[in-house]
Amino acid sequence: MSNPNLRLHIQRDQLTWFLDLLLDEREIFQLSASTGIVLDVDRLCALSRRELLVNLADVFLGGVGTAKPELRNPETSANTLVSQFLTEKAQAAISRVGYMEISEIETFFKTSDVLVEGGDFGEVIWALLTDQRTAVVEHGYKLLNTTYASIEMAYTNGGGDFQSMDQLERIDSHHAHDTESDLPQSGVPGREIEHLEQQLADSKADYTSLEQKHNRLDQQRAFLLEENRGLKTKAEENHATEKRLKTLEQENHILRGQIAQYIEDTTELQQLTDERDRLLAEKERIVEQLREYEQIKAAKETFTTDLKLVEEAVYKGHQGLEDFQTTLDSHFDVLENCHQAARGALNQIRQTLSYLDTQEIPEGQSPYNLTTEQPRVGVFVDVQNMFYAAKDRFGRRVDYIKLLDLIVGPRYLMVAYAYVVQIPEINQSSFLSLLEHNGYTIKSKDLRLRGDGSAKGDWDVGIAVDVVSMLGSLDVVILASGDGDFCPLAELIKQQDKRVEVVAFEHNTSMDLQQIADQFFPIGDELLI
Template sequence: MLPAKAHIDTHQLAWIITDCFGDEEIITMADQCGLLHDTQHRTETRKDWIAYDLAACFFSGASIEDIVSQHLAKKAAQAARRVQFMDLTEIRLFLRSAEQLRAEGELGEILWALLVDSREDVQKHGHRLLADHEQSVPPSPPPPEDRNDPPPSDTAQKTAQSESDTTDQSTSPHCSHAGAPIPESTESSSPVDDPEYLKITPIPETDLNPKQQAILSNELKQNQQQINKLYSALSELKNGYTVLQSENDRLKQKIATLVEENNFLQDREELYRESELRIDQLNRENIGLKRDVEKFSNQLCEFHELQAQKEKITVELKSVEEMAYHSQQVLEQIQSNFYSQFSYLQGVNEEYKTVITRARQKIVSLSGQRGTAGTNRMLAGQPRVGVFVDVQNMFYAAKDRYARRLDYIKLLDLIVGPRNLVAAYAYVVQIPEINQAGFLSLLEHNGYTIKSKDLRMRGDGSAKGDWDVGIAIDIVSMLDALDIVILASGDGDFCALAELIKQHGKRIEVAAFEHNTSMDLQRIADQFFPIGDEMLI
């Protein structure tokens, strides 16, 4: 026996059949059950009446039950697979609205899948959906008993006859369900309800002898008493039926109320579940926020510590700045005093140089007066010498290595010797911040010809001030008047110039500080004069 058979009635099954199948499918199923055989009446019979007859025969005949069940199982196969793979919670969540399922066109199939499921809770959910549907859409009325439908086929008659022999329950002319509820009868539907109907009409006494009359009268009285008792019992049963009917109505209302409460509680349960999930999520977020707060608190503590250290360092830095300011003031004062003292010493030095220059001029003048003739004879056979001094190169070489200055007068006497000096050039770069007037005057008074140029500033802030090209031009222009070129510079840029001088058959000599002279220049030169301490002042 199917689980659904014990819990639904003919009206409910008829509606499921009508919702699941189309008109042609219902007629085909009725043909298979032997309910229709007259083609003329098929179009005249309402399809919901045919579905009702199928539902009624479903409850009264096992063979028809099998046929209807097979058709429904095939129709609701997909819905049954869905229900089988869902638990009760999912079924209540996704299949909770009969109205929604009806709008989607699958209510009948879902209801049958729920009703035939092996799980009792799932079946109960199907009954609840069916009850909700009946409240919103009342079932169609059953077909009238006196409709002119064609008689069942011989097979259906034999099936109904054989199955009716196994039960004492009566069936409807169209195989209505034997266990279906009996239609409510009205008080005027039976003559038994009339007390006058229950009275027995007395037999005329002329037809019976006295003894027979007495016996019949006695039996009549007994029958009348029995009838009265039955009538009383019937009245009690009617009263009890009325009470039960009222109780049934009350229970139906209570069931409807409980169903509504159950639906409400299910909705509340779903809300509670969602709330619990949300609470769990909020708890996790709260834990994360607490960790972030703790992390930020630690960072804030570190920030406060750093801020305190910054304030401490700021105070110390302010103290250092004050000390630096005072030190700068002291340094500026010392520098001012130094410059004042240096200017004073420079003035004294210039005075001494002037005195020395005058003394040397005096000595030279006296020496010239004593031996002019002999000197001219001595210089006549000597080679012609030209001296070219790169003052900037000599100055920085002496300053960087010895922190002293070169004696240019002694240098000229040493490198020329007894040879004939044609010209001696001193190439100077003028620096605006340094006053070199006294130095240049000293060189001029001791045989040097001064060539000077100002220090030029480039656009990028660097300075340009060298005589490399100027020295080379002067030497080349004087080669014909010289036999020996003496170059006082250690700059390797003059290597090409030295090669050119030798190509012209002239002698090239180099005088410079050995540590500051290019090795190539020393190799090319015909003679190299290393400058030592004896030529420094």
């Protein structure tokens, strides 16, 4: 920091105290003479140490002190002389501070106790205050202010007198020494020579002391430099250690990552091993299945060969069965025709016998020689229609045996068909057997179920086909049904000059069918059971 800044930040009493610590009697007298504070030597010698220090502080600060006006020298070069003098005196300390780092300065000059005890407080403070580094200057101000505050300095009476007893005693003793023995008196050359000799001796002693102090400082400086080199070496070692530690930490981090990756790879490898074992087991199972498949395939080929042989045998047997069935069907048709003819003949015989029972046979004439021409009758009974009509209206059943005898009468019965729909839930075997033993031919079909859930089971078309196919051998067609769907069939029968009769329940018979029929036989209680 430059001297102008120093003058702005240091106070007059601080500077006076600081100069008192830094300068001895000879230096104060020499500096006062060189700055021209007092031109008269006698007057200069008459001033006390305190007055000289105050005037030097005023000269340095460029302000007005408490000294008399004739003692002041307003030359601007006085400030420079004081600065140069103090700089030369503190040159060793300035060199020492210049070699030190800021951290070292703050460490070694942390407090002023060591500096005060070593006697170089003033030189070090001046070196710190005039250093070019701001942090060093600020540390110097801090030491100066702290030390000054610790000696309890204050000002009274407006004259800047020290209240510290130690300072007052030291200044008074110096003043007494100056006035009584040290300074030469006017007109006494011998005493002046003695005084100068004493000053020379003091200067030599001071020089010796300074030289010793300088040597001691050089030793301290060498020690500090050596210690500094050791600290730098340790710092470098610490830095290298820290760098190595960081490297080890990075390597440790990398190693941890590698370990984690190894664990992950190991886990994945174990999973792959398990998967391989599973696939091997699956492979063995598939191989076993392939063996079984080959066996099944071989068995299938054998079975296919055998099946072809069986199919050929079945085909041949089927052809034989078809031929046999054809033969049986032809024989059955012949038997059926014979059966129908026999039944017709039997009915004719019954009718003839009944007729003969009602006739008077002349004496001497055989009843078997009588002949009669009776109409041929075909009866077609819709059992389904008759059953539900009787059940719904009367809750009873039709007596089909009486019905057949009633509607045929003395006429010749060619055929009597009973059309039945078989329902799985109802057993009609005994009923059908009864009809067969009493002259009926049974035609049966199963009840058919549609995809929508409804059922189909009627003989309308079947009855019509049978009637038309037999119409050429019949004279009378009797329909036992009240279904109006038979109206077209009844008209067709009449168009062929055949007689059509209808027997059914009156409440359940179509009016059109009743009108078309040549005769309608309503069923009453006599035909119900």
